[in-house]
Amino acid sequence: MKRYLILIFCVLLFNSCGKFLEEFSQDLAYAENCTDLDEILIGNGYMEQPLYFAEASVYGNGYYPYIHVMDDDVMMTIFKKDGTRDVINHMTSFKNFYDWSDQLTINPKTGEEWEDKDWEKIYSHIAYLNVIIAHVKKFTHDSVEIRNRIEGEARFLRGAYYYLLVNLYANPYVKETASSDMGVPLNLTEDIMDEYYKRNSMEECYQVIVEDLKSAADKLKGVTRPTIYRVNELAVRILLSRVYLYMGEWQLALDECQKALALEGVELMDLNSFAGSEERPYVLDVKNPEIVFTQGYSATPVFYKDIDYFMICSFACSDELISLYRYFDDQEVKDLRLNAFFEIHGDEQYKVSKVMEKVYDCFVIRSVELYLNKAEAEAMLDKAEAVQTIKTLLYNRFEGGIPNIDGLKGKDLVSFIRDERRRELCFEAHRWFDLRRYAVSPKYPEKKSIRHTTYDINGVLEGDYVLKPYGEDPAWVLPIPGYEIVYNQGNLVDNPQRVERKLE
Numbered sequence: 001m002k003r004y005l006i007l008i009f010c011v012l013l014f015n016s017c018g019k020f021l022e023e024f025s026q027d028l029a030y031a032e033n034c035t036d037l038d039e040i041l042i043g044n045g046y047m048e049q050p051l052y053f054a055e056a057s058v059y060g061n062g063y064y065p066y067i068h069v070m071d072d073d074v075m076m077t078i079f080k081k082d083g084t085r086d087v088i089n090h091m092t093s094f095k096n097f098y099d100w101s102d103q104l105t106i107n108p109k110t111g112e113e114w115e116d117k118d119w120e121k122i123y124s125h126i127a128y129l130n131v132i133i134a135h136v137k138k139f140t141h142d143s144v145e146i147r148n149r150i151e152g153e154a155r156f157l158r159g160a161y162y163y164l165l166v167n168l169y170a171n172p173y174v175k176e177t178a179s180s181d182m183g184v185p186l187n188l189t190e191d192i193m194d195e196y197y198k199r200n201s202m203e204e205c206y207q208v209i210v211e212d213l214k215s216a217a218d219k220l221k222g223v224t225r226p227t228i229y230r231v232n233e234l235a236v237r238i239l240l241s242r243v244y245l246y247m248g249e250w251q252l253a254l255d256e257c258q259k260a261l262a263l264e265g266v267e268l269m270d271l272n273s274f275a276g277s278e279e280r281p282y283v284l285d286v287k288n289p290e291i292v293f294t295q296g297y298s299a300t301p302v303f304y305k306d307i308d309y310f311m312i313c314s315f316a317c318s319d320e321l322i323s324l325y326r327y328f329d330d331q332e333v334k335d336l337r338l339n340a341f342f343e344i345h346g347d348e349q350y351k352v353s354k355v356m357e358k359v360y361d362c363f364v365i366r367s368v369e370l371y372l373n374k375a376e377a378e379a380m381l382d383k384a385e386a387v388q389t390i391k392t393l394l395y396n397r398f399e400g401g402i403p404n405i406d407g408l409k410g411k412d413l414v415s416f417i418r419d420e421r422r423r424e425l426c427f428e429a430h431r432w433f434d435l436r437r438y439a440v441s442p443k444y445p446e447k448k449s450i451r452h453t454t455y456d457i458n459g460v461l462e463g464d465y466v467l468k469p470y471g472e473d474p475a476w477v478l479p480i481p482g483y484e485i486v487y488n489q490g491n492l493v494d495n496p497q498r499v500e501r502k503l504e
Helices: 034-045 092-098 117-138 144-169 202-219 233-247 250-261 319-325 337-341 367-380 385-394 410-425 431-439 482-487
Strands: 004-009 026-031 074-076 291-294 315-317 342-345 349-352 364-366 450-455 461-467
Touching: 026 034, 034 117, 034 144, 074 450, 092 450, 117 144, 144 202, 144 233, 202 233, 233 250, 233 291, 233 364, 233 367, 233 431, 250 367, 315 349, 319 337, 319 410, 337 342, 364 367, 367 385, 367 410, 385 410, 410 431
Parallel strands: none
Antiparallel strands: 004 026, 074 315, 291 364, 342 349, 450 461
């Protein structure tokens, strides 16, 4: 049997001048069949997943946990065991993100500086995936089906990781300027290039994302998902429909939704039959039939620790978010998600109790998103079917009937669908990205400022910080890590300098 030697750098990025190519951690993996490649895929292609619950932090644990504290679904608050707001347990690691500070890399309590590990980790995954994609075709002694599955999973993950990178470290996609807007550096080869890398255009980045996902969908046809921690065709098509929405390609998004609906595994959980219990307190658990795929870590349990046990908590769900679940109370219908997704403590403050441990809030794909994506695409195309599509979801989320939306159309219908997306997908790493893409939407653009009340490290009320609407404030985009700028000698252009924010 022919034996292939595959050299994999555990901390590889893409150029010999970058930090990740310092030769301090190399791993030789000898792969002689697809079983060996599959082990590399599981161990290094997919996100690291904890064997037990581990706290996510900006210091290396988890994946981009800060995404849950930058948007308008969160508020900083303080609790004491009796429920009054007198004492604060600061999540100091995340305060700068909550405040959209220009000093993201400085711990406000200790002054300690940290390095952005997400850039490094995601590009490290991509490096492994490049090796798998390049070599899987060589193992002709394995069946075509096995080779297709491995390549399909690898291409899905690479497309997904670039989707994350461009939405964290670059501006949202605008078709008219995509060819000149800066995206992120693309590395699509397993070869080590002795050169400095630059940022590719947004057009080039999204082209790679779409091509990888389309290829993954084709190669995963007929593949049965063995577990929710391995991807299948349904997950690929749901993510691809989301990417098309980000691009403003409504018809392409709708086409993907139609293809996904024809697949097995598209189920909705009727919350009328869900009642939390000690055995199953979280609605998004491994038994939920809506879970199509998940990987990574969960951050929200860190932000919303059990107040009765830990006594104090520093973040709560924003009043604005909670009010959305009560919006239709006058119609004598009840949104069941308010009790299924949240727990109330103290004086009407809610904490997230939606997802925990084995379903990961940093990356989860649910079949419910398929209906939201389809309804949005249909509404943007002025198709009357959009109302019925969103009703399918509402029937599984409300008690006593559903809200009357039959008269909605045009911008009003799109606004309702966006609110429904916010209600349904909160704290699943969607809202921050959604706010950015709404601001540049080619149809019914919606820009929004966010106000965050903040406390200092001693629990003393400081005041409010305001994030101006997208286009007026550079904090809607994360800075590329400084170490990567330095090692590329300025060839890797950073995002605009964040501004010093003043209290209001």
